[in-house]
Amino acid sequence: MKAEKISFGISYIDTGSVLHKLNGITKFVLFMAWVTVVLTTFDLRLIIALVCLGLLLLNMTKVPIKAYRALLIATASVLSLNALFMFLLAPQQGTEFMGTETVLLPLGFYSITQETLFYLVTITLKYFSMFPIALVFVFTTHPTEFSASLNRLGVPYKIAYAVSLTLRYLPEIKKDYVNIMHAQQARGIELSKKASLFSRLKNLTNILGPLIFTSLDRTEEISNAMILRGFGRHKSRTWYSLKPLATKDWLCLFSILVCVSLAIFKRLFETQLFWYPF
């Protein structure tokens, strides 16, 4: 296995877009609201709108498409696979929900019905619709701003800080991992496809051992450095990166509130769980 040439990772990328200028709290609320709306609905119209809006927002982050294209494709394939398995396990789920049965391809137990197809498309897109917004959140929110927002929304600051430290140290751990891998490869550890799966797994432990020990050493150093600078001395703390909410944030928050209320209202008064036009 040779080191790959990687230009972008899935992490905060400052492109200075409109979305970057929004407050972390707004974006976090947007993300949570998005998830809530998606969970309440089985309406394909709404879901398609969310997917399009999500992709539009993702485009608005100005992050180059090549940074996330592979991930989008991967997610889409995993979800499609998921749909296939759902079909294999419960091929008549759609018919049960819609109450009608329009067989397109009679295959006995695995007969493909229009209802089931519609059901699977809805479910898959429903899951997929959460993905672009998650990427938007990760690309545009500075990890400490995120922690600050979490803390402001009531999460204890030590937990909130742990989140941002994890993000902060991920690149370092990745660097350690690559160094250890190189050192072990040079000593005859085979990680490429030449070795059998079992021996590759066994060889992987030769990397994980040193990685865990290096990381533990690092943890001790960071925690000492933090203690020395007064971390944990008070019950609360303030945040340098916490920005006050601007007018545009309040506007966004208000629209989010309206949308979520409408979604919940729709769900409560809906007569049919699935929107099925046929």
Place this chain on the structure above:
Amino acid sequence: MQIEFSDFSFQYKSLDKPTLKNINLKIEKGEKIVIIGASGSGKSTIGRCLNGLIPHAINGQCSGLLTVAGKDTSLFEMQHYTELVGTVLQDTDSQFVGLTVGEDIAFALENQCTPTAEMYPVVKSTAQMVELESMLDRSPQELSGGQKQRVSLAGILVDDVDILLFDEPLAALDPKTSKKTIEIIDQLHRDAGKTIIIIEHRLEDVLHRDVDRIILMAEGEIVADMAPDELLASSLLKTHGIREPLYLSALKSAGCVVKSSDKPASLNSLFLEQYEKNVLGWFNASHIDAQPAKKTTLLTLSGLTYSYNGEVNAVDDVSFSVNKGEFVSILGKNGSGKSTLTKLIMGVVEPDVGNILLNGQDLAKLSIFERSQRVGVVMQNPNHMISHHMIFDEVAFGLRNRGIDEKIIHEKVIHVLTLCGLKKYRNWPIDALSYGQKKRVTIASILVLEPELLILDEPTAGQDYRSYTAMLNFIKELNANLGITVVIISHDMHLVLEYTTRSIVLSDSKLIADAPMTEVFSQPDLLAKANLTTTSLYELAVSLDINNTSAFMQYFIQTEQARNIA
């Protein structure tokens, strides 16, 4: 009195002997103190007692009294320490907690619940003190070594403390940045009137600016507490394994007697004229032994180019060769491409352009493992290499991978452990070793494979003078007796000067020099490009109007080596 240790002792919970024994030490307000000592002498432990990590984060048994600002520290909470003492840790990378420079500087303020709006002006003015005001939004990881050091300094200064404690501040820095750091510390001492305590074993670098006192520690006790001039004139440094400044070694080699009244603490204050006759006489009588020519090429790099991201070249059209039996150094600042070169030779990355020949054979045809049988690379951090629990197994691992008979493995491993001075530890767990000993284990695990070429990445990092001298003398012997070719990658000028004969200098991914070491060390402009500085040996020669600085250095090294062997 700002700090006072009286009959202070400390024993770590995990150790069976005390690390500090009856320390008595007084430090006045506004003093600048250097604490030196070999690894394990207790110098870092003193620092940890001062900043409160002992007893609040590290367990152990204290006795005696330590007062800071007139108050008994046994009654202190952690925050009392933080209000009085600011600590800059050794490894700057591990102490960054913020994701931007501004945020990292503000960390202490955040923990004191300073309102966000009030933080900005304070952070800004602190950043100005260390010339970082234009970088507040950058990530600390992207900065150069010196800038990182200044960020961590600003993170301490933001919290108006009186005592600044530096724990080996120069360990990870190149020579030029080291000098700059010492200048900044000195400025803080003079302008802001801070009490400064520097824990360091690179004495000559610390003495780039005046200090008031030097505390020399050995085996948990203070063996000297005196003015720099006095200490340098004494023989205490030698007995306790601390490297004395190069100019002093040179003067002593030339038979000069240096007294404390001559102000030997820095080359500038030293009254040189009195030694001129002695030194010139010594140098004029010099005879430089001709080095036997080493003509067989072992390794050839031609037109090597590699880029990690396809945009910027990490190594740009680099060509050079190394002959059999040579001892070569590769110099350059962080990010100049030194480590990438190693990776290319190891084969973990493949060159975009160019090729590498070993004994005329193209390495591209060999797998990483096949290459490792012939080119041994000892990485900087031993923790990255060690994957076994017991020392014997760790060293035997490479041989076992080759599928050699266990009996032969046993013989070879014992032999190499004996060479590395590790034989008595062979059945020890690796965790019980110090960092320097672990480093020796990694060298042993490479040497046992009998490589033709040995590459050492920063071999002196994290080790004191005594242990790295022992290790390198051993490698030097292997070089002389077994003909192993050695390449070291380093920015430790002392090491390069003392052991290598030829230097390859990289700057901004390009090769800018490939010449005998003494020639490279005689070119201040060239050195500056690689963030290196001239050594005090060169400066001594220049002060004494010696034109052939290269020959002067060469003769000095020759006499030093003759003495080492004797």
